[in-house]
Amino acid sequence: MAVPERRHQRHVTLTAIAQACGVAPSTVSRALSNPNRVSTAMYERIARKAREMGYFSALLPQADDWRAHGTIGLVVPNLTNPFLYDLVRGSQGQAQTAGYFHLLVSTDESPSVESTWLTDLARTVNGIVIVSPRTTDEALRSVADAVPVVVVNRQVDSLSSVVIDTPVGAAQAVDYLSSLGHHRVAYVRGPENSWTDRVRYAALREAAKHHDAEIVPIGAFHPSLSAGAAAADAVSLSAATAAVFFNDTLAIGALGRFRERGVRVPEDISVIGCDDIFGSAFVTPPLTTVTTSGERAGRTATEILIGHFATKDHAPRVEHLAVHLTVRASTGPVPAERTASELQR
CATH class of the missing domain: 3.40.50.2300 (Response regulator)
Structure with a gap:
């Protein structure tokens, strides 16, 4: 399945989208260039209006152009931790707003199950976000040789990641x-x-x-x-x-x-x-x-993955998310x- 190329129709301006949404042009610019800089609700509102007005980009493929869409796999270690619910919601919202099908897999904390799923997904999806992986760095890089991968809560040389501090x-x-x-x-x-x-x-x-x-x-x-x-x-x-x-x-x-x-x-x-x-x-x-914020982690990781689809620059990108007591x-x-x-x- 082909992934979308970056494309814009310049006659639809950010100012026009901002006026239609009732927000500042700078807010629209942040939402469409780096969705993590605005709230999920604001991003979805701006993205929906942008599509309606005919503005296209790699992060905003046409809703009815399914050939331009792909599938993003999200692999999590379990479905019992409420923190992961928020992460799933953030990742799913980012993927769906950008027009990608979202597939959720739980490994039940098993390295062998995780390895099997990653091997299978690498043959069937366009990209994978994997949360707190239990497999080796070498295994993760092997999967990344076949399909773009973004890792959450782990740093692996040569792979993009989102690290919660x-x-x-x-x-x-x-x-x-x-x-x-x-x-x-x-x-x-x-x-x-x-x-x-x-x-x-x-x-x-x-x-x-x-x-x-x-x-x-x-x-x-x-x-x-x-x-x-x-x-x-x-x-x-x-x-x-x-x-x-x-x-x-x-x-x-x-x-x-x-x-x-x-x-x-x-x-x-x-x-x-x-x-x-x-x-x-x-x-x-x-x-x-x-x-x-689990939601922010999921949204950021998926935004990075979609960014890899959109550009020819696949250099690893590492984002650190701040915490506080x-x-x-x-x-x-x-x-x-x-x-x-x-x-x-």
Whole structure:
């Protein structure tokens, strides 16, 4: 299936589109040159109006010209993490607005399943966005030899990627916990083959050096609520006064288990998650977490992929998405008196 060439009909101006949408020409320019710089709703509104007025570009193929369209495959490690729902929505919205069919695949955290899907997709789609891949760099580059690939949450030499700077957020978490007096911090690790987990753990350890703190690694855990409950038991045996979890799903599962054990959060132990998924602000207590935008990550990765279709320049492009620590009620000062036996009760 052919991918579209970059083309414009110059008689439809950005100013005319802006007037029709009731926005500034600069907003239209940002939307049509780099959709990540405006909201999804604004992009879709401008893109729809641009097509109606006869403006064409590689990012805006004609809605009825299906021969000019392709298929974008989105490969995710699981469908249980709410953060990935937002990422899927961002990727799907970007693909559909640009006129591409969007195919979603989950690997269920299996490297072998992931490898099989990537091999099959490379023969059937025009490009692939793969999120937190578990396969090797060499395997990913092999797929990229057959079809354009953009990787989310991993950096691979010679491939485009979108990297969410959660290691920076992890370091912020250590800084914050140290300011509260915590010097023994458990890190509940994610899946064994997760690149994100490895770089985040390294960032935690590096940040701990600056505060004379200790990071206690626990697990590797599948990112699920039930695994979070199991992780809470392991944290309770660690004598840590605070715990940073690989993601919010694990942290929320742990909060429930701590309640069952009579361990108070944050009076007995402080808890920090990652991703700021929907619901993390509504659990008891509300979860302190590293905040980022899954929708923006999905949109950015798909926009980069479509950009590779549109130009002859396939040089790797790496985008970093900023994060910040959102402080809520699950963190507090280290207890004045704390023993391992108290935590294990």
